[in-house]
Amino acid sequence: MSRIRQSLVFFLLLIGIAGTARAQTWSADDFSVEMGTVVHQGAGLTLEPNEQGQVLLGIPGATIALSSGQRAHFTFLGPPPPKIYLIWRRSDSEQLFQLSFATHGNSRPTFDLATVADWRGQSESLQLGFRLEPGTSLTLVDVRLAAPGIRERVAEALHSWRAFRPWAPADINVLTGTLTFNEGPYPAQVFAFFILLLLLAYLAWQRSRARWTAVATIILCAWVALDALWQWRLWQQLGVTRAKYAGLGSSQKIQVSESNKVANLAMRATRAIEGPDPRVFIASQSDREGMLAAYYMAPHNTYWHRRGDELPENRFLRPGDYILAVNPSTILYDRSDGLLRLPPGDAINVIERFANNKGLLLEVAP
């Protein structure tokens, strides 16, 4: 038991040390002001812009190793500038590279340089640029360039796993457990790895005395822990759903949904359509709009060709048929002549029943 305790302490110490990643940090004293005016220098560097609203700071004499694993951390006292410009020149190129980041009002913004193609090699010079309104100022405390440590990565992973976003259409097909599709680490894989370690440790410890009940309990407890993230997300989603739809009747729910425009178009078309068992051709260039129109036109006998021609050939259209064109649509309707022009050069007489921003309803005339 004491050996296990020692191992645990060592492991935690290792994490703690590793958690503090090697970083390059520049504070107020390190910058040279190339544009703008220093108004105060104390805990941070307070600067006012020049007449063009520009502030430019340089890090003189610095040869900086650039790598895609780095992140740029900025600390401001008070409101940050709306944007930060990072300007650098590499030792292997004459070109001056520039990148800008929006701070979104965050006085301690961090920017991931992983996807910046030119952020590599050795930098001969590094400059920071800001744009400010004349008469305003900013106070920069420090700038840090560092690869994220284990602690930071763990914090980011947990944030991604816990982050909530409302249902997206693709959720019916795939759930990653993270905020974005392509960015791990993924919780299921991480949990599976740690369970495997736990089970191997247990089996190594107990050997022939290993009980299946203990294995089952470990698996169940790990599942409950992982599932807690999912249950939390379901509760938050329920809050969003109820805020939007609770207490509403069936037709009211459609009115507040994302498909209300198409639904209203379909309902208006339903009221305008006359005759027994009419056929309704749904014409739209948009998969989504066409699909929704066909759905809300039910139980009318509708024709909708997904990813095909908006309308069939002329010979299939009959007097008394209806055409519901849902924007975006490329059907050629000549309002002045009351004609619908179909490829390859046919035209049929139509009567316009109504038109609005979302679409129009035409009836094929005799």
Place this chain on the structure above:
Amino acid sequence: MTALQLCIAVLITVAPAWVWLDRLVPANLPGRGFLLTGYSTVLGVLATTLVMRLLSLLGIPFSLYSIGAAGLLLALAGWFAPAHWRSPTSAGQVQALQQPMTRLQVLLITLCLALLAARLLTLGLEVGTRPVTSWDAKQHWTKQARVFFELRSVVPYVSLQEWLDLDGQGVFTNMHPDYPVATPLLQAWTAVAIGQWHESLVNLPWLLIWMAMGLVCYSQARLAGASAALAIGATYMLLSMPLLNVHVALAGYADPLMATCYLAAVAAFYNWSQGRQAWLLILALISAAGCMLIKNEGFYWFLSLLPGILLVLAGLRRGLLILAVIALALLCVLWLMPADTVVAGHSLAGADIRYRPQSWLPIYLSFLVHDNWHFLAYLVLAALLAAPLFFRATLPLAAVIVSALLLYLTLYLFTSNAAGAVRFTSLNRVALQLMPAAGFFSLVVLLHWGQRQECD
């Protein structure tokens, strides 16, 4: 009033199946009530859709009364069926591991029940509040349901070209006219029961199906010899799979019903393979046949049971030999078959058979990286490795699961459906149909380990 109508609809759906199953299932079984409720729900749902199709054939419009009358007749027929149809009450059954419950087990059961209750509440409120949302529901299933409801009848669906050729007279059209109609009929039945089309309430059957899945899993686990704690733990894990939960919350797809039906078939098959009680085989075959009413691939899931049945009846060695011969014969048939022959909605020409290695990465990500199933896929893999090495009694069940997985992999690695893998569209939806059964298999392997330890 709506709540009362929904309760009556549930009664009409479940009761006739209950009466018949009550005759089939022996009286003295652990978890009998849960078994009857679970299977009555699944099979009752499918039977109701068959009743609706029969009514349409006879020209009788759907209504609470017409469907209710048919249900009542079925229930009465079951009630008055000859006594010798009933399974003998003294039929042997596997005894659950008979040990007094420890404090830890009581704690685990309480925890799992609380978690399940929380999940039920969350999903119930979500599905009952939100209107029809998901793409395929609006594009196909629920749209068809709306037509069936408004016309109070099943109407024929044909391809777009056929619809044009027939002037749309007496036929409707959509992008998949060959899809079975059980799922839309389920929503139509709900609307018929409450007398109106309600964008949220028509999705309530998905919650019922989710609960039925849990009841089937729990009862069959108990029948297999699992303690209450183990059975409820496995049930909780199954019902909490994220992608399953999404399919309940964004209801309207046919996959959860298929998943429940296939689980019902596979679980019953396993228990039959252990005790050879005829009623379990009947349950397995009926449930597997029910898969064919839900989606076209149900035919293949039905076929996946046959290797397992063969291994049970012919023995392992002989059964494997026969399977090898059948597999070779199938390959020959596929080689010689005309490319335009349609089987379960698919033809060789349409499938465009060739190796598509680009599907491997999505398959790996979906099962072993993403959170669709939490980490159930790892447990299934471990079970598949352990079964042939240590627990040969589980081999027939393993054969069923492996057959289903091989069919699944063939679909995405060798046919044009690979697009559904690469774009992460249908890949997980089809997997959803199999994962509960695969999870049950993992439980069975664990159970055999436990039983071996108890014997040692």
